[in-house]
Amino acid sequence: MLAQAAGLALLSALSPTALLIAAVYLGSARPGLTSFFYLAGAVLMSIVMGVVLLVVLRSTGLNHPDQHEARYGLRLGLGILFFAAATFVATRKPQSRDPGKAQHGLVSRMVADPAPLSAFVVGLLVFAPGITFIAALQVIATARDSPEVTTLALLLVVVINVLLVWLPITLHLVAPRLTEKRLKAFNGWLRANGRTVLVGVLVVAGGIMVSDGIYGLITRSG
Secondary structure, three states, X not given: OHHHHHHHHHHHHOOHHHHHHHHHHHOOOOHHHHHHHHHHHHHHHHHHHHHHHHHHHHHOOOOOHHHHHHHHHHHHHHHHXXXXXXXXXXXXXXXXXXXXXXXXXXXXXXXHXXXXXXXXXXXXXXXOOOHHHHHHHHHHHOOOOOHHHHHHHHHHHHHHHOHHHHHHHHHHHHOHHHHHHHHHHHHHHHHHHHHHHHXXXXXXXXXXXXXXXXXHHHHHHO
């Protein structure tokens, strides 16, 4: 259970947006404080939504033995949803952007003017749960484990989910100039390949969930 949940959480963590924002904050006038508030918002959102989703999933009784088909049917459904999302992203026509035109999205406006409080709000918004995060929690919620193991699994998923926030901050504390240089180069690559990365993440996550769902349904009926 832990390995599967951690793997899905890692896929959830591969967010070009989260890393781009971390790079902006680390290059701001107050990199340490602003980045810390960004991390705090990300962690708070991940923990709160993680607890809420666990309670909701557990309340449906999917962790009970008699809900075997429903449990694996849900995983199969999530996997199909991942594949559908990957197809949509891959076939969607890219939006043409005018480099000289300011971005007017709420998050874009707040990131453009880095400050601790706005960074905290950005962390909350950017780390609203996506389908890969929900899939990781579904694995935890449907496992018949003790409260201690469930808590450990949730904390592990949260830590991995915000990986692209705390890891750059840690590296920046150790080697600030080198980290800024590497982040700028990597962000350039992400801007050019972010769509491909997203499609790859969705396909891998879909493969994991579909395979697990089909295997569970077959072994139960066999």
